[in-house]
Amino acid sequence: MDDALAFSALVLALSGQLVQEIHTSVSQQGFQDLRPAHGFAFARISAGGATTADLAEHLGVTKQAAAQLVEELVRKGYVERHPHPHDARARLLELTETGWAATRAADQAARAAVAPWREVLGQARFSELVADLTHLAPPGPIRPAW
Template structure:
């Protein structure tokens, strides 16, 4: 008799990720960053440290150029990013994080570091190391032996 196929690992990974992101955004809202959405955090990942063009951001997020432009407009109106002349392309613009954007990143890093310390205290350093190693291996396994270079928002 063949074992029943399961997919609970996929569900658990998704639930874990979503739970962490939801907790992070509750924290960010309490700290004055309630206008930042999960997709913006993915964008900040690409914009730090040296900025990116709208096209580069669209490629990284795997979204249309129009969607990236709308996201940049939204973040610029709220003071998280600024458009600057591109140093190599006179027609292009480089999108960089403002002090407010960097402050949001620092708040995110502090929250996620605290969460990882809590998990390490609960699970133990060895299990956390094994978990990280196994998750990295899993991601690389399903991506042909490499870590993906895109980070598409899922909501």
């Protein structure tokens, strides 16, 4: 009956652990100047065609906040700003090779964090779990929930 409250708590707990583990692992792989929130920016930029305004909307923050984040990522060598082919006002954002390396490190960390869960449940049950969650997936971008 009241597995609803339990479910909420579980999702939050898993999410928190996931974020923590990914961040720790990414740091240990040499990207100590990245914080969890940067991952969401990388997700949008790696998808291609992103401007600062796009990024702002994706992250759910103001343009100014997104611009500061981009400035920081450019300074740290993860992102480059290129002229936009169709709009002289805008700048096209792209990951540098370092940016891609960080993205791969985060993906690998996510896989590593999930691996023990698959072990606990077994492959079949885990697959069902993923399928179930897929049906619940909200539309829209994955925003920094932390």
